[in-house]
Amino acid sequence: METLQKLTRRQLEALQVIAARETPPRGVSLKLIAASLKLAPPSALGHLTLLEEFRLIVRYRGKTRLTDKGRLTLDEYRRHHRVAETLFGHLGLPPAETCAAAREIDLAISHRTVGEICRAQQHPSSCPHGEPIGPCRSPNART
Ligand SMILES: [Zn+2]
Ligand SMILES: [Zn+2]
Incomplete structure (x- = not known):
C-alpha cells in the first residue's frame, strides 16, 4: 500500500x-x-x-x-486531489463542488490510477480552481 x-x-x-x-x-x-x-x-x-x-x-x-518523505507525500496528495477535482469537473460538477467530491477519493486512489485519470484528461496543468498540477509520472505519460 x-x-x-x-x-x-x-x-x-x-x-x-x-x-x-x-x-x-x-x-x-x-x-x-x-x-x-x-x-x-x-x-x-x-x-x-x-x-x-x-x-x-x-x-x-x-x-x-x-521529513523529506513527509514533504513528498504532501506533494503527492496535492496531485491526487487536483487530478480528482479535474475529473469531477469534466463529469459536470461545478468547480465549487469538485473539492469536496475529490476529498472522498483522493487518499484512497493509487498513484497509478491518478496517472491513468491524468492521462485520460490529456494531462491538465491546473485544477478547476487554477491550482497547478505537476508533471505526470504515469508510465504512459506523453508530457
Ligand atoms: Zn480542493
Ligand atoms: Zn482545486
Missing part, C-alpha cells in the same frame, strides 16, 4: 498543519498542532506517533518537523 492510502484524513490534516506552521529549523509544538486540528493534545499526539512511524515527521524536544 502506498503511504497516502494508509493515512486517515486527520493524519493528512496534521501533516498539512505542520507544513504550514513549521519554521525550520524550529518545528511546531504539540499544543499548536492540537489547537489547529481542534483536538485534545493526547489525540493529536496519537496521530503524530503514527506519522512518525511512517517517517513523515520527526519529533525532537517536543517540536515536530516534516
